[in-house]
Amino acid sequence: EEVAKLLDLKAKLGDDGPSKKFVLKCPKGTRDYNPQQMSIREGVFNTIISCFKRHGAETIDTPVFELKEILTGKYGEDSKLIYDLQDQGGELLSLRYDLTVPFARYLAMNKITTIKRYHIAKVYRRDNPAMTRGRFREFYQCDFDIAGQFDAMLPDAECVKIVAEILTQLDIGEFKIRVNHRKLLDGMFSACGVPDDKFRSICSAVDKLDKTFWEDVRAEMVDEKGLSPEAADRIGHFVKFSGGISTLEELLKDEGLSKSKLAVEGLEELKLLLTYCDLYKISDKVVFDLSLARGLDYYTGVIYEACLQGYANKPVSASSGGSGEEEESVSVGSVAGGGRYDGLVGMFDAKGKKVPCVGVSIGIERIFAIMEQRAMASNTKIRTTDTEVYVVSAQKHLVEHRLKLCQELWDADIKTEQSYKKNPKALDQFQYCETNGIPIAVILGQSEIENNCVTMRNTNTRAERKVSREDLIEEIRKELISIKSS
Amino acid sequence: EEVAKLLDLKAKLGDDGPSKKFVLKCPKGTRDYNPQQMSIREGVFNTIISCFKRHGAETIDTPVFELKEILTGKYGEDSKLIYDLQDQGGELLSLRYDLTVPFARYLAMNKITTIKRYHIAKVYRRDNPAMTRGRFREFYQCDFDIAGQFDAMLPDAECVKIVAEILTQLDIGEFKIRVNHRKLLDGMFSACGVPDDKFRSICSAVDKLDKTFWEDVRAEMVDEKGLSPEAADRIGHFVKFSGGISTLEELLKDEGLSKSKLAVEGLEELKLLLTYCDLYKISDKVVFDLSLARGLDYYTGVIYEACLQGYANKPVSASSGGSGEEEESVSVGSVAGGGRYDGLVGMFDAKGKKVPCVGVSIGIERIFAIMEQRAMASNTKIRTTDTEVYVVSAQKHLVEHRLKLCQELWDADIKTEQSYKKNPKALDQFQYCETNGIPIAVILGQSEIENNCVTMRNTNTRAERKVSREDLIEEIRKELISIKSS
CATH class of the missing domain: 3.30.930.10 (Bira Bifunctional Protein; Domain 2)
Structure with a gap:
């Protein structure tokens, strides 16, 4: 406890010097699984x-x-x-x-x-x-x-x-x-x-x-x-x-x-x-x-x-x-x-x-x-998540729309992720899909919101198509089946 | 180790007296899961x-x-x-x-x-x-x-x-x-x-x-x-x-x-x-x-x-x-x-x-x-196994036939059990199916063996029908699907 208090104090003082007091390791003969x-x-x-x-x-x-x-x-x-x-x-x-x-x-x-x-x-x-x-x-x-x-x-x-x-x-x-x-x-x-x-x-x-x-x-x-x-x-x-x-x-x-x-x-x-x-x-x-x-x-x-x-x-x-x-x-x-x-x-x-x-x-x-x-x-890449859809903001100031869309997808039991940044860059979001093997990106921009639709993008083929919000869940399910069978 | 040796000695001497030296329990605050x-x-x-x-x-x-x-x-x-x-x-x-x-x-x-x-x-x-x-x-x-x-x-x-x-x-x-x-x-x-x-x-x-x-x-x-x-x-x-x-x-x-x-x-x-x-x-x-x-x-x-x-x-x-x-x-x-x-x-x-x-x-x-x-x-009964088929001997001296049949079913990825007695009673075997909720019994008797077939029995309806050995795997799969959907 003393150590913790000292560390707390140090942090409050803005001291960024070495605070490590011991070797960081697993006990002998044990290991973590990544x-x-x-x-x-x-x-x-x-x-x-x-x-x-x-x-x-x-x-x-x-x-x-x-x-x-x-x-x-x-x-x-x-x-x-x-x-x-x-x-x-x-x-x-x-x-x-x-x-x-x-x-x-x-x-x-x-x-x-x-x-x-x-x-x-x-x-x-x-x-x-x-x-x-x-x-x-x-x-x-x-x-x-x-x-x-x-x-x-x-x-x-x-x-x-x-x-x-x-x-x-x-x-x-x-x-x-x-x-x-x-x-x-x-x-x-x-x-x-x-x-x-x-x-x-x-x-x-x-x-x-x-x-x-x-x-x-x-x-x-x-x-x-x-x-x-x-x-x-x-x-x-x-x-x-x-x-x-x-x-x-x-x-x-x-x-x-x-x-x-x-x-x-x-x-x-x-x-x-x-x-x-x-x-x-x-x-x-x-x-x-x-x-x-x-x-x-x-x-x-x-x-x-x-x-x-x-x-x-x-x-x-x-x-x-x-x-x-x-x-x-x-x-x-x-x-x-x-x-x-x-x-x-x-x-x-x-x-x-x-x-x-x-x-x-x-x-x-x-x-x-x-x-x-x-x-x-x-050298084959092992996927470590099952994420099916990534919700992408094409523009700034759409965080609330993204959250609403994620809620709909989660409640339909579709495995969905999004950026935890308020205004993420489009490129970063597509990159995330590719790095993590997420098969579908669902893109929200101002025009999509105005037309009550989204752009659905196949990460692999990069093919894009417009899908109305009403049909979205069904279209995602179809797309997933077609991706799995290909 | 001393205790073990004494227990060993006792066992060798045919002594069946109480051998328990301690209370049988889980450590305080812990439990087993059945x-x-x-x-x-x-x-x-x-x-x-x-x-x-x-x-x-x-x-x-x-x-x-x-x-x-x-x-x-x-x-x-x-x-x-x-x-x-x-x-x-x-x-x-x-x-x-x-x-x-x-x-x-x-x-x-x-x-x-x-x-x-x-x-x-x-x-x-x-x-x-x-x-x-x-x-x-x-x-x-x-x-x-x-x-x-x-x-x-x-x-x-x-x-x-x-x-x-x-x-x-x-x-x-x-x-x-x-x-x-x-x-x-x-x-x-x-x-x-x-x-x-x-x-x-x-x-x-x-x-x-x-x-x-x-x-x-x-x-x-x-x-x-x-x-x-x-x-x-x-x-x-x-x-x-x-x-x-x-x-x-x-x-x-x-x-x-x-x-x-x-x-x-x-x-x-x-x-x-x-x-x-x-x-x-x-x-x-x-x-x-x-x-x-x-x-x-x-x-x-x-x-x-x-x-x-x-x-x-x-x-x-x-x-x-x-x-x-x-x-x-x-x-x-x-x-x-x-x-x-x-x-x-x-x-x-x-x-x-x-x-x-x-x-x-x-x-x-x-x-x-x-x-x-x-x-x-x-008061609903919870199944604790997923067994789909129980292989039943209708007569004595069929253990080798049973083993062969189990091997076929396991290798076809059908969840199968059988009695570990050489000559189990038919009634005991059917009872096991009912107690454990095993949906299908596959019955082997002398006549089945001579005709290269089995009798397939639905545990729930008790309906029985003859199925040839060649079609058995396929017929079991069909029966399982029909049971699940009913």
């Missing part, structure tokens, strides 16, 4: 929301912060990235880290056992930002989840189908959806001789395979996490498996895995999932990959992750000799992910009552980064 | 956004938090209500308190001097919540602002017009937009003998006139803020003035006011504003009111506030004998407000360069509370 960027973002959202609605989803919203204890113990090693609010007296609060935990809290709180909902909102992670690669501390998630007691793989396959539909429609290049199963991973760890209490931490290590080399992951398992080198090497053998139904059948015959009930369950479910994906005509996009782990603790069944090709997700092994180019091609990678989490809602229920859930989360920022780059490269 | 509420909210947003776009606005977005120092010294006595984030190492951050300060920061940071933009987003205030009256700690603001060096009252009048259009379209009852001018207030304070350094604090007291009686406001001025009783009584005389252009002309002749350059400037601008409002055909909605002050420090010119009638904003004087009813009728009140703030952007500029701005903020929560109440009272 109107062009908003235009691209709205296009992406429309595609995503249309798809969610095509699959019959409702939508909900939850607060941006939750009681801190709601988030505690849900994110494993990533919990350190949660933003806390300052204790200003009252409840201890944290910004949401994802939309899945608030969704589970919502279900438990309202005793909802069946719902299909989407939720598009910002989430917050105190991660190391890499903004050119689309990694932010504040970012959107577009989540679709199906909760309820259903038959195996029917909701799960629909989630995978949704990812495929959205990425196809967004037309941002080739992609692959890798799928795996937490039960298969656990069964595999057990078959490899990983002690039960190390499952989650070894799983976290496997999760890093899409960013680092096997040699480094192995070192983490053995040196940091105390796994025996033999067990690590057995894991190293399995994580190479990827493919389709035939790969799953091969693994079902594996001596070690076939003894694990969990592994067999996981493999059978994945076979059913791939069968359903085939019926949904997306099997060319879906690949089973035993190296996919996903970091979050709460997954219990199928897990999946979509990566854009040409933005390689897998690093080239060190021995194959990496060039500078690979670095660049890792720049985007994963754009969607999700899986089944049958235990999460039960963690919030007084009686531990479970609600089976499966869902998918689309990460908009990386997709957006690609589309923005493409828009810049193509 | 699908019905989201449906109402989306309707309100659509009306508001359409209006903003009709007036040619672009849109931007800013982060939910700002550097703490950006917000410091902008909100006067309300600064204590700002939410701070915990210092977790790094920058000191606060949740945004409104959208106006982030907008000014955005303009200064990007050196933008002319823009017309809207911004719809949540803001945060650690206020005392009154949730049944639509007062929350997390709430939406829908802001429209015009920045740039323009001629007097042209942008200002358009902001008032926009409020009138939106409140008319939302159809939530009669409303009035009260207007006043900060320069007139300052000139009036000066004419009443208020010392210069008390202008802002006396203005804050006047701002409370819409919630409390003059007697209490006078006591605050005299007892708390040390104003002379004579000055307070002179203010008491002026704040009773309200009306139209004739009232402004009466005040222009006032001996005290006419000597103040500021007061005359304010009165002349208000006259011009009301003239423009007349041209915009909203003068029946707009009333000059010298008791309107608005709390925020940053206003420098015209200010306005829209109140719903029948949700009285003004308390009845104590002497007129208040009944219990009045309490209830104050429950909603102000739904939109704004004004001119020509100095705010300059506070962020290194050279103090000013960008004149005027804007309006629509408060969605109170409007939403009214519409939700109305929806509940009318």
